[in-house]
Amino acid sequence: MTPRLYPGLIPVRSVGRVVIVHLRDVVRLEAADNYVRLWADHPYLVKQTFSRVVARLDPALFLRVHRSHAVNLERVRELRPRHHGEYTLRLTDGSEIVTGRTYRAPVQARFGLA
Numbered sequence: 001m002t003p004r005l006y007p008g009l010i011p012v013r014s015v016g017r018v019v020i021v022h023l024r025d026v027v028r029l030e031a032a033d034n035y036v037r038l039w040a041d042h043p044y045l046v047k048q049t050f051s052r053v054v055a056r057l058d059p060a061l062f063l064r065v066h067r068s069h070a071v072n073l074e075r076v077r078e079l080r081p082r083h084h085g086e087y088t089l090r091l092t093d094g095s096e097i098v099t100g101r102t103y104r105a106p107v108q109a110r111f112g113l114a
Contacts, residue, residue: 002054009114019044025059025076026053027093029053039072039093065089065112079111 014018021040030037031050038044046053054062054070064070071089078090085104089097099107108114 006061007056010038010046010053012038012046014044018050024072025058026096027091028072028095029057029062029070039095064098065103065107067102071097073110074091074102075098076111079107079113 007023009020009022012021015046021038021044025040027039029050030039032045034047034049036046036048038046050068050070054064056087057070061072061073062070066074072089075092076089077092080088082088082098083102085108086101087099087107091097096108105114
């Protein structure tokens with residue numbers, strides 16, 4: 001079995017051009033209907049479903065933490081426990097994301113909290 005290769009960049013179509021966004025620069029991803037907003041040096045909008053984009057990401061670098069959010073693990077600065085096993089993740093850009101209860105086990109396992 002050959003190891004699966006994950007892309008290191010994602011092309012983002014913009015007006016009259018295609019911008020190449022390096023995934024290591026992405027802080028987080030957010031679902032926006034049938035689009036995905038990539039938060040890097042500024043927000044980029046990708047015309048694909050969130051599930052499809054997240055499925056292509058390297059799980060060693062990105063973790064889905066909510067039904068509409070995934071984070072770059074290298075950009076997580078702090079975790080604060082909340083009610084019912086949820087956490088607030090504070091990222092390097094200052095943004096905060098509340099994890100979903102469904103994603104409690106993967107978050108705890110990834111950060112050694114289980």
